[in-house]
Amino acid sequence: MDDGLKIELGKQGVFVTTIEELYNWGRRSSIWPMQFGLACCAIEMIATTMARYDLARFGGEVFRPSPRQADLMIISGTVTKKMAPQVVRLYNQMAEPRYVIAMGACAISGGPFKQGYNVLKGIDRYIPVDVHIPGCPPRPEALLHAFITLQKKIDGQSLTGENRPRHLNAEAQGEFPVPVQGAHDLEPTSNKGVWPIPITIR
Amino acid sequence: MKTVEEIKAAIEKAVPGAGVEIIPNPSVSGQHSLRLNPQTAIAVATFLRDDADLSLDFLSNATGVDWPDKEVAEKVKVTRTVTKTVDGVETTAQETVEETVKRVVPGCLEAVYHLFSVAKKHGPVILRIKTVNRSDQVNLPSFTPIWRSAEFQEREIFDLFGIVFTGHPDLRRLLMWDEFEDHPMRRDYVEPDDFEYEPTAHDEVLKRAEAQRAKMQGASA
Numbered sequence: 001m002d003d004g005l006k007i008e009l010g011k012q013g014v015f016v017t018t019i020e021e022l023y024n025w026g027r028r029s030s031i032w033p034m035q036f037g038l039a040c041c042a043i044e045m046i047a048t049t050m051a052r053y054d055l056a057r058f059g060g061e062v063f064r065p066s067p068r069q070a071d072l073m074i075i076s077g078t079v080t081k082k083m084a085p086q087v088v089r090l091y092n093q094m095a096e097p098r099y100v101i102a103m104g105a106c107a108i109s110g111g112p113f114k115q116g117y118n119v120l121k122g123i124d125r126y127i128p129v130d131v132h133i134p135g136c137p138p139r140p141e142a143l144l145h146a147f148i149t150l151q152k153k154i155d156g157q158s159l160t161g162e163n164r165p166r167h168l169n170a171e172a173q174g175e176f177p178v179p180v181q182g183a184h185d186l187e188p189t190s191n192k193g194v195w196p197i198p199i200t201i202r
Numbered sequence: 203m204k205t206v207e208e209i210k211a212a213i214e215k216a217v218p219g220a221g222v223e224i225i226p227n228p229s230v231s232g233q234h235s236l237r238l239n240p241q242t243a244i245a246v247a248t249f250l251r252d253d254a255d256l257s258l259d260f261l262s263n264a265t266g267v268d269w270p271d272k273e274v275a276e277k278v279k280v281t282r283t284v285t286k287t288v289d290g291v292e293t294t295a296q297e298t299v300e301e302t303v304k305r306v307v308p309g310c311l312e313a314v315y316h317l318f319s320v321a322k323k324h325g326p327v328i329l330r331i332k333t334v335n336r337s338d339q340v341n342l343p344s345f346t347p348i349w350r351s352a353e354f355q356e357r358e359i360f361d362l363f364g365i366v367f368t369g370h371p372d373l374r375r376l377l378m379w380d381e382f383e384d385h386p387m388r389r390d391y392v393e394p395d396d397f398e399y400e401p402t403a404h405d406e407v408l409k410r411a412e413a414q415r416a417k418m419q420g421a422s423a
Contacts, residue, residue, distance in 0.1 A: 116393075
């Protein structure tokens with residue numbers, strides 16, 4: 001429907017919408033994050049939920065202590081190779097629709113520990129990430145920006161067609177393989193389905 | 203506080219045949235350390251804790267050191283009998299030649315402990331213990347029964363260096379997972395090659411990233 005017409009009808013007291021808009025409005029306005037933190041970024045995440053930054057303004061204040069009730073996983077901090085299988089397992093336990101925000105330099109790439117032996121070089125090697133936030137740690141404003149970016153992404157999703165959300169696509173991959181802690185490294189070192197090797201353009 | 207020499211004398215008086223050795227520290231701090239014999243280390247440590255003058259009741263730090271096998275080149279003078287033919291006459295003469303002999307000094311692992319006394323407000327006293335080698339004889343006595351604070355630090359040394367502490371109540375890996383087999387803080391540790399993607403790679407990392415990328419693309423094709 002034409003936006004101008006919609007506004008004009010609104011002035012006359014007639015509210016017109018589509019199922020898609022209503023559905024996406026409902027999804028984006030009550031994103032409940034999972035209550036878990038991995039490192040120092042978790043402190044900034046906690047600050048974001050408190051009175052000064054107040055994540056509740058955007059419908060994300062209900063931090064759920066169970067993955068079964070959560071919509072959003074905020075990977076807040078360093079993912080060590082010892083912790084990575086548990087993170088993937090928690091993600092598998094979340095119900096669709098589910099989203100992931102990788103918060104901070106460590107969660108998106110390994111950060112300052114990238115060339116170490118015990119830190120995963122980005123959680124996007126194993127699970128699909130919707131929004132990446134750089135920073136060490138990112139300020140609460142950055143997390144709010146990521147949250148709003150995620151809401152915009154949900155708002156823009158079409159419920160039918162090729163790019164429909166994963167929970168409406170019966171053929172979409174639902175369970176992501178949990179890496180095994182091997183003798184020298186995690187096996188496999190990445191999930192090729194979600195993380196094909198990026199091409200570096202110089 | 204007593205000097206290291208005095209502590210050594212006190213130990214040798216209390217524990218006969220302790221075999222304590224002073225390792226001087228030539229730097230300004232002058233924190234000389236005592237190398238203990240693994241056989242008598244428990245007796246010596248108990249003495250250091252319980253002695254009225256020292257009463258080293260607090261173990262603040264325990265760490266490991268890896269001493270890899272070292273190749274040493276030495277110049278040795280060798281005297282040989284050399285036969286020479288001068289003007290058709292054979293003569294034998296003694297000749298001294300300098301030769302470079304290479305030999306391998308076997309490496310070892312070492313645990314280092316820093317002790318303080320809270321009661322007497324002095325310290326540190328530094329203890330060192332060496333293993334026999336780096337491969338199969340890596341046992342050392344655990345100080346956890348004497349100072350409880352050694353428990354997690356000895357687990358960390360076990361994890362990262364591979365020293366096995368006999369007498370430790372709960373010797374498991376602390377930082378790495380149980381299935382892990384390597385010891386990352388050893389000098390000869392080879393870290394896993396997962397450098398296939400580096401956005402700003404250069405030098406050594408760039409080489410590794412390119413090699414890894416080629417390998418992975420070859421495997422997937």
